[in-house]
Amino acid sequence: MSIDPPLGLLAELTHRCPLRCPYCSNPVELARLAQELDTETWLRVFREAADLGVLQLHLSGGEPTLRRDLPALVRGAAEAGLYTNLITAGVTLDAARVEALAEAGLDHVQLSVQDAEAASADRIGGQAGGHAKKLAAAAAIRAAGLPLTLNAVVHRQNLDRLPALIDLALALGAQRMEVAHVQYYGWALANRDALLPTRAQLDAATAVVDAARAGLKGRLVIDYVVPDYHAERPKACMGGWGRAVMAVSPAGRALPCHAAESLPGFDFPNVRDHGLSAIWEGSEAFNRFRGTAWMTGPCRGCPRAEQDWGGCRCQAFALTGDAAATDPACALSPRHHLLAEAVAEAALAGSGFTYREPGRPPSPRS
């Protein structure tokens, strides 16, 4: 059986970040500075990725701009022929740094915002003054001529301001906007009660997106997907396990999904010890949930098996304790009721957060 090469590499350069978002997608056990891969190793990984067939490189974190060698990494990736996309929170960027990245060959920037209103945004991100720094970063990005995507992470506490977020994307000169619902594993699962939107909020948001898409055709492209907790069918997480994307953690662990480190019973190969092609094609971790042969329960033989690949393994594990179970986001899962119950529970809960803190993983949900 020949295995198609990945199209994308998600390089999580660091877990360090000045913000403390309660929905951070980093694992609850954050890697420390001393564990991070060095410049040479990342550059080798980028060259191996390009040789393997990767076309797009996403430089992410944590906050990737905290790596002082970021311009060198961008240059090396561009020389290897990769399309480079920087995923940043923007609070550490100024005009000089943006200029250096543009000059190194950066192709595109994806800037995240926590809200459209500074006070709320700063409360969610856990840093006073953060929102204003993002606005300045966006201006620097546009001044350097780089294309900008605004990434708005939405949940119960900011979803009602979606129209203002869309206005913000336009005001900042973004050509694309991603309206990304929080995904509930890791830190976000610990904060689920404070973040899950209500059905009414969600329906209003969907109507806002539909109207904006029609009204802003040719000016702003809006990416939007209905969140799992209100869906009937799961999403093809990462385009399927070991199919489209390889993620590499700050410490060098190669992962089929950036959240997969939370899954027990895996020995994820490290790029310090193995080449990317051997990892992608031959490692047990990448093969375990590849394809459909591993599927159990309603997924087995399901006509949608090769469309959604059974959904998200991390969500299956987080909600059922079994990483090989059908994603409970699917209405055919015997555990689908868990999602509606969580929505009902969250509607009665308060809005306090457990912020992301290094060395202080949240207590697991029971």
Added chain:
Amino acid sequence: MITEASIPRLARGVRLREDAARGRTVVLAPERLFVPDETALAVLALLDGARGAGAVIDMLAAQYDAPRTEIAADVLTMLEELADKGVIVT
């Protein structure tokens, strides 16, 4: 509107690239990837930021030994579509 006088070029953040692993050429754009067909590829390869659409049409008419009016209609329609997708700007 794209006319023969327009000077189309790839938009910032859009790149035409050889995809050796899959034996094809792709257009890479923010969070997107297109696989252009042969005609689109022939047009995109001629966009250097200086050449006008009219000159591109001249070159393709010569290359394919085809009537210029036919090529002109095809090329202008295709450029219009690529502009709508944000792949090229003028």
